[in-house]
Amino acid sequence: MEFRSATHGDIAEIVAFTTDTFEWGDYVPEMIGEWIDDPSGTVMVAVDDSGITGLARVVLLSNTEAWSHAARIRPDRRGEGIAGQLADVLLDWARAHGALIVRLLVEDDNHASIRQVAKAGLRRVATAVRAGRPIGDATPNPDGNGGRRTSSGFTARPVKAADAPMLAAAWSSSRCGRPLRGLIANGWRFHILTEPDLIDAAQRGGLWEIGSSWAVTRQDEATFGVSLLDTDPAEAFDAIRSLIDVANERGAEAFSMWLADIDWLTQAARRAGCDVSPSGIWVYSL
Known part of the structure; x- marks a missing residue:
C-alpha cells in the first residue's frame, strides 16, 4: 500500500x-x-x-x-x-x-469511528453538543415552544474589540469554557481560543454581550452559527433566544450552535426549539 x-x-x-x-x-x-x-x-x-x-x-x-x-x-x-x-x-x-497536538471530532453515534480513533491512540477530552433549528420552524418540538419563535427578554449587543483580552483570558476557566478545554469552534473544527479570534469576531460584528453572557457568532450564507456561548443557568435560555432573534433579523434560514455538554445548557437549547446531538473531541499529543 x-x-x-x-x-x-x-x-x-x-x-x-x-x-x-x-x-x-x-x-x-x-x-x-x-x-x-x-x-x-x-x-x-x-x-x-x-x-x-x-x-x-x-x-x-x-x-x-x-x-x-x-x-x-x-x-x-x-x-x-x-x-x-x-x-x-x-x-x-x-x-x-x-x-504538537492533533484533534478530531467524532459523533457519538459513529461507533465504528470511535473504535478506530481509540485504537489509533487518541483520547477523548471533551464533548461538544451541536444544537440547531430552522428559523421560523413550524414543526413542534416537545421540549421547546411548539416551534414558534418567541423574542428574548434580553437583547444581544455588539462587543468592542477592546474587551477581547478580558473575555479570552476568562474563557478557559469559565463555567462553559472549562468543559470544552478552552476550545472554540470554527465550523466543524475546534482550536484553543485566542485574543485575535475575539478581535476578529468583534471587527466583523460577531462578538456579543447578552446580559452577563457572551457569544461569538458567524453567518455563513443562510446559516447563523454560534461558535462559542458562555452563560449560566439563569440566563442560558434567554441568551439562546436572543441569538435566535439576531439570526432572524439577519435573514438566516437556519440557526446552529456548539455548546458545552452541560445538562442545563442543553435543556435550554431544547426549550428554544433546537435539536441537539453530542460529539466527542479526541486528541493525540505528538
Whole structure:
C-alpha cells in the first residue's frame, strides 16, 4: 500500500466512492479540489493496484494545532486497517509541520469511528453538543415552544474589540469554557481560543454581550452559527433566544450552535426549539 498526497488527477476516483457516504450524501466531492490546493494541510490517499482505497485530511489551525477529518475508505476495502494506517501517516505529516497536538471530532453515534480513533491512540477530552433549528420552524418540538419563535427578554449587543483580552483570558476557566478545554469552534473544527479570534469576531460584528453572557457568532450564507456561548443557568435560555432573534433579523434560514455538554445548557437549547446531538473531541499529543 502506498500513501501519498492527493492530486487533481485523483478527484474523479475519490468522488466515485464518497458521493453517498451518508444518507444525506457527503461534503468530500464538493470540497476535495479546494483541499488539494490548500497549502495549510494535505489530503492523503492510500493507493494499491486496485486504485485509491481511502483518504483522509489534516490541516494546521495554528503553529502548534492540527485538525484531522474526512477519513473515507472505499466500501469494498473497509475493515482492512487502512483507516488506521492513514491516521498514522497524517500524524507524521502534522508532526513534521510543527504541530504538537492533533484533534478530531467524532459523533457519538459513529461507533465504528470511535473504535478506530481509540485504537489509533487518541483520547477523548471533551464533548461538544451541536444544537440547531430552522428559523421560523413550524414543526413542534416537545421540549421547546411548539416551534414558534418567541423574542428574548434580553437583547444581544455588539462587543468592542477592546474587551477581547478580558473575555479570552476568562474563557478557559469559565463555567462553559472549562468543559470544552478552552476550545472554540470554527465550523466543524475546534482550536484553543485566542485574543485575535475575539478581535476578529468583534471587527466583523460577531462578538456579543447578552446580559452577563457572551457569544461569538458567524453567518455563513443562510446559516447563523454560534461558535462559542458562555452563560449560566439563569440566563442560558434567554441568551439562546436572543441569538435566535439576531439570526432572524439577519435573514438566516437556519440557526446552529456548539455548546458545552452541560445538562442545563442543553435543556435550554431544547426549550428554544433546537435539536441537539453530542460529539466527542479526541486528541493525540505528538
